[in-house]
Amino acid sequence: MPIRIADNLPARRTLEAEGVIVMAETEAARQDIRPMRIALLNLMPDKITTETQIARVLGATPLQVELELLRISDHVSKNTSAGHISEFYRPWADVAQEKYDGLIVTGAPVETMPFEDVTYWDELRRIFDWSQTNVHRTLSVCWGAMAALHHFHGVEKHVLEEKASGVFPHFNRQPASVWMRGLPDVFDVPVSRWSEVRREDLPEGRGLTVLAESDATGLCLIDDPAHAALHMFNHLEYDTLTLAGEYARDEGKYLPRNYFPGDDPHAHPVNSWRGHGHLLYGNWINETYQTTPYELGDIGRG
Template sequence: MPINIPNDLPAKDILESEKIFAIAASDASRQDIRPLRLIILNLMPKKIETETQILRLISKSPLQVVIDFLMVRSHESKNTSSDHLLKFYEFFDQVKDRYYDGMIITGAPVEHLAYEDVDYWQELTEIMDWSRSHVYSTLHICWGAQAALYHHYHIPKRLLPEKVFGIYPQRLCDEYDFLTNGFDEIHDTPHSRHTAIDEEALRQVRQLAVLSRSDTIGSNIIVTKDYRQIFLMGHFEYGKETLAQEYWRDVRLGKPIQIPYRYFPDDDPNKEPILTWRSHANLLYRNWLNYVYQMTPYAIETIELIQEPIGTSGKDAHGYAHAFRK
């Protein structure tokens, strides 16, 4: 079943050129089902590129999904036209009375700042608190994941001596977990970040479980025991050329940047990179949407009645997630 997005959203033509069909709202309304409702809080500067990357993964589900886009009012986007934002995005006060099956909070290039120094931090925390009662499951990406872990669980971040930049192999902590069902025991994930969470602080939060991790760069996929919150430290949504574009951007700007790890063949940036994470990215988003579809109440407004308070006991963060489901 295709995703339901506006006909003139720039991502629509790109997806259709890749043989990914996006259904028109008029056609979707004739289908006698309740589609999943998702909202994407897009904090990335190049919003159209991020929209396309995320919609590409959402579209691989057999479910019909209706997408809303959200932006913060307290920050002015300088890399996306105001016409695009006004046409396709809404502010929090316009959506706060709605309920959603799922939400995605993207990363943002503000990791060099303390969380409280980010100009939209107060608004973001209000949205994250709202998501606990108005969204069944929220998926956080990279800085969005670090910010949510800090806000909800007081897990701090630390500045890394060298940027984590490239394609890093991750090992599953539980090969039978629902969210990573179908994953190989080792799976690649793109990373591009200057900070990491405090792993020792993570281990102290008994409600959180790590589903995959790397011995060199730490935890990769983190979840609450009920999957109401999912934290992705990397960028499964990245396209084949995304890291190359980041690399050459920094080279042109004269910034110190290392060649992305395990990305270019023979570490030669003049060679075309090989896409090695697509199947796992598709599986992750498909598993997430399938779980949300099966678990969200049909009367979506009753979500707030089943929220689980932060701090309930579970296994240690380094334990196996399946221990939560006796």
């Protein structure tokens, strides 16, 4: 089944050009099937790029997915047009009484700030709490993952002396896990962050399980079954040229490691993680589908 997104969302043209099957809202309404209702809380400044990346990996699954775009209620985005936000995004306050099969919380460019200094921290905490009653499963990404671990478990993040940027081999620590099904013992993952969560800071007895990590950049993916959540610190959803774009934006200050052939920023990168991203997100969608109640109203009732 294809992914269901707004008929005129810019991501539609990109995905259709790549061969991703995208279903129009009008077509989806004619099918006698309950789609997977997935909310994307997009905290990134360039919302169009992020929503396209997430829609791409969700659209590769065999289930019909209805992607709904959410935003922080009172936060004004400076890098995406107000028209785009108004047309395609709903403030979380407007959906707080609704229920979703899945919630994806993205990263945000606030990694070096204390959590409590982020202007929307209080609302984000309410969203995390809301996810425990109104969402079947949650996937948090990059800073969003650090924020979730801090909120639910009190885990602190550590600001790095220099940016962790590049494509790094990661070890599959739990190959029998439903989340890691099909992933090799070692697989490449793009990394782009200014902070980290450390294994020694994870509290014992809370059910947290490390699913993937790197010798070079540390923790990558954590299973948090007590909160029906996965916490991903890196970016398997990235496009081939995303790190190149960040390198250009940063005026060449932070050369991504293991990314440009021969470390030549003029060389075209080779995407070695695309399949891994589709597998992980496919596993997440499949497990969510297998375990979510048929009636959305039953979500959160134990």
